[in-house]
Amino acid sequence: LLIPLREDSTTYTQFDVGNADAAILQDKDMTIVIDAGDLDQTIASYLHQRRRNIDVLILTHLHIDHAGGLAAVLEEGIPVDVCYLPADAQTPVIDETALLLVQALEETGAELRYLHRGDVIDLPSGRLTALWPMDGRVAPFHDANDTCLVLHGEVAGVTMLLTGDLTGKYEHHLPMSADILKAAHHGSTSATSPEFLAAVDPQIILLSNKDERREARMAELAGDIPLYSTADCGAVTIAFRGNGEYAVMPFLRE
Secondary structure: OOOOOOOOOEEEEEOOOOOOOEEEEEEOOEEEEEEEOOOOOHHHHHHHHOOOOEEEEEOOOOOHHHHOOHHHHHHHOOOEEEEEEEOOOOOOEOOHHHHHHHHHHHHOOOEEEEEOOOOEEEEOOEEEEEEEOOOOOOOOOOEHHHHOOEEEEEEOOEEEEEOOOOOOOOHHHOOOOOOEEEOHHHHOOOOOOHHHHHHHOOOEEEEOOOOHHHHHHHHHHHOOOOEEEHHHHOOEEEEEEEOOEEEEEEOOOO
8 A cells, every 4th residue: 555645835736738627735634636637647647756645625616627527536436535516416407427437536535525604624724715606595596607606715815716617696795805816617707707806906817718709808907916927827836935936836837
């Protein structure tokens, strides 16, 4: 059996998985996967190379571009302790394949837990707080994007707003400032209004996509705010230095 390598640092990595989402928050020895990408090996390969199990898996919603990489995690036999899903995750319009993957994960012994606004996941260096969805407000006519998990992170004194694929229809419920914003829905025109961006007032924006038009739209919207797109930067890692300081490290450096 491989013994996990000891981790003393805290980093967040947004992976380059095309028009999909996959990220890992490595906080000391706690490994938190936030979405697993599409049907690819990115997350599983990264964890296998570093001898890491998944302490916490967070699937913001059950669309295959966020949950599909779970297939490779299961194939590799990478243990998952707890999987967090949005409240009533199975109720809205979802991808059946994503649901089947979650059911297969539960059969391995992973615990499923459901989050709604106000719920907290404690971390060694801070916490993740669910801002969306609201409890009891999810209906079958909703698209899963509209009821996805939105998380506000406080990590080593740095704040993050992780928006999943939330559409602009509901973003007015989340006017919370953050140092780092993960742009919603891969930069779609249906998300991240100018008003929302002004309310968040981020220092940097992370964008996970491969669509040139969406990237151009987000670059115009961002203005002077540094935009780190996985299409240009490859994977982007945030290294938390403590006391609210952090460094941004694109995989593809200019």
